[in-house]
Amino acid sequence: MRTKTLALVAVIVGLHLVLLFAGFFAPYDAASQNRDQPYAPPTRLHFINASGFHLRPFVYAWTANTSSNQPGAYSETRSVEYPLHFFVRGSSYKLVGIYETSLHLFGVDEPGRIFLWGTDGYGRDEFSRVLYGGQISVAAGITATLIALLLGCILGVIAGYYGRWVDESLMGVTELFLSLPWLYFLLGLRAFLPLHLSAIETFFLLTGVIGMIGWARPARLIRGLVLSLRSRNYVLAARGFGASDFYVLRRHILPETFGLLLTQAALLVPRYIAAEVMLSFFGLGVTEPIPSWGNMLGALQQYSILVSYAWLLAPAGALVVTSVLYSSLADVFHSRLESSLT
């Protein structure tokens, strides 16, 4: 049980580190287009050529089959081999947004190209885009979760602890938030905003909107928990000894909500990453050429692309993996919560 949990945490931390250092792991810049190679399938890694087996893998260049007039029809040009190199110099980027460097984990010599997960309709490397896109999507999911839980926790605790008209009015507000037609609200909101928002502004808009929509549910959960904690004997005893509200909340109530908050967080992060997909569709997400899993998946709304270029589903795969990891984490938190309560 412990090792499994440790392994899970290690994988999650690893995933986030890879996304954090996307510039290093991605061989190309997310926006650089290869206009002669749209919808190129994933580059194959070869180990065997005419002279036998090689430990260092190599790749061939894709050549478009012009005769068929079909985008996405490519064949390998076997005349030139491009061996895979590690720790190569490529396009420059800012590591974690601070340190400028051009070091990449792997790459091939120009004019060779390595597209591990193929390219999109503009010939942009899908692998690099999934990594860069993950930065925005996962960060948006985590930030939105923090906002939602912070708001939910404060309002839920206040409602549950003080009860009566405070409780009733706050829960009335949560009901209002749960029943608002958000799609139409968002469409209206977009009309009021300036046409262009910078990536940073968009990011805070995204997380703000998701957090504002999302706080109502955790608030109700927390309120329910606080309501039952409030009448526990040790709380009653503390109040009997004249403890202030602040002391009781800090010492006896808030620590008890911690387990619930953690479980909620692990559940909400993947849900909010998915919410970003929806918001991108309404023009509230980050826009081209900056990738996010949401706007990358937007291209798959077209049936012809969905059925023709399977590798463009990579961001969906990344989303699924992230979601599964987070829900396993939620399970771990949940079982701990259960055992601590009994």
Place this chain on the structure above:
Amino acid sequence: MKLIAHLTLHVCLLAGICFAAAPAPEAAKPGEELARDADVSGQYGGHLTIGQRSEPKTLNPVTATDAVSREVIGRLMADLIDINRSTQQTEPALAKSWKMSADGKTFTLQLRKGIRFSDGYPFDADDVLFSFKVYMDEAVDSPQRDLLIIDGKPMQVTKLDQYTVRFVLPRPYAAGERLFDGLAMLPRHLLEKPYREGHFAQTWGLNVAPGEIAGLGPFRLKQYTPGQQIVVERNPYYWKVDAENRRLPYLDELAFLFVGTEDAQVMRFEAGETDMISRLSAENYNLLVREKSRMDSQLADMGPSLEYNFLLFNLNDLSGKKLDEVARKQTWFRDLKFRQAISAAVDRESIVRLVYGSRGAALWGNVGPGNKLWVDQNLPHPQRSLETARQLLKSAGYSWNPAGLLVDAAGRPVEFSIVTSSSNSQRMKMATLVQDDLSHLGMQVHVVPLEFRAMIDRIFQTFDYDTAIMGLGGGDADPNPEMNVWTFNGTSHLWHLNETEPATAWERELDQLMQQQMVTLDYAKRKQLYDRAQQLISDNLPFVFLGTPNILAGANVRVGNFHPAVLDPYTLWNADELYVRSSAPQNAGVR
């Protein structure tokens, strides 16, 4: 055994009902002046299904504005003179002949004698008079009214005898006979009463009873099932015959299925549930090409359409609007060299390859290679050159800051946005390519996808945008429908709406050219004027033209006489000639 016999009987009965429901073509009556399609042959019978993106809004030909409604109405109705979608030339329809006076103002039309509406009622000049009265009535508010009111004066329509009608225009009008295309002739015996009573606009809605609607088109209404389909059946009195003097149409029935989206249209077609499809995107077309081994279909790439897609600059007069930011950027957009630099930097080849999957054409003017009669062959097609673009910007006083960003003479970085409709993936893609092209000039360009109506509102009403990617055209090859784009007071004069007079010298010249070509009757002279107009447009770049898609269409292999055209309605314009091949096995190869 008994059960099987019972079932067989039921099936026979059902089949009998279906067959009985499609009326047999009437035998020709003596004195009936029918039109003969000398090169058309086919087989009677059968049923074709078309998938439509949405449900039509009305069956009233006078008030319909949306393409989906017009697609259905066009099969039920006929016009006096028709533009043959294949040759792009006019040909006799309900009028068997016409004469234009030497001054180009008077048209005398000779109607076909003895022909009947789809309910068997005879058609004559009174129906024509009535129809034009309705189209030109301000109270009815028909979208076609604008075409018939020239210089604020309506066309004069007079009945000379039962089968002769004279039209007098207030001034000469080039290619005036093309005006008659698409104006459906209405049955006076059915519509006069609602018109007199003032509720014409509400008649012939979708739930009209089949007996209350009649037209002169190849089909007549059979059944409308809300949310599902409209079925039309053969008009037994239709006025066209084939090479063997057999009365058209061949088909018993045509069904319009409401499927929703373009993707749904493609899936239904792939599954063999619909028989024809048009306006395919290159991606969907390529998908069908790849599927061809699995499903037998006839696919047609008809070459470049007449639509033009372009980058539009907001040059509107913003005084009185609180749009200082946009007004500031307008100093760039008003600079011709700035626009020329953008045009030089745009990689049109890539647009054709990546957006249209090589099934399209690059554009440098508003008339593309698809419009063979009117395209100006001498229009320059400069190669993409970032170097030229940089020179142009430098000579206009722009420079580059140390970070490589373009700054104007006042030192402000050049940064603007392109709005485009989020539901149009092709234009979204164009915007992304243009954005990347312009980033090589150091311009910071942002693509802003907007919901279609929100975008239209900004372009036509609030003017709160910098630039936009849009498309226009595609209706007719003639220059006259373009009048509302290129004349200063036109309703689609997008870059500068609500002008009271032409803002610049070249706009003034363009306006004169467009007005002049409209009253010039000689084709060669008219072409000269329109060529000059095209040159002015491409020199002054109110729009940076990008590209045009090819018209791509497909049909099930069992559809005979499938001849798609580059003009709307691409596949259904010859619905009267379509037939179902009996030799081809039904549903052959369809999965």
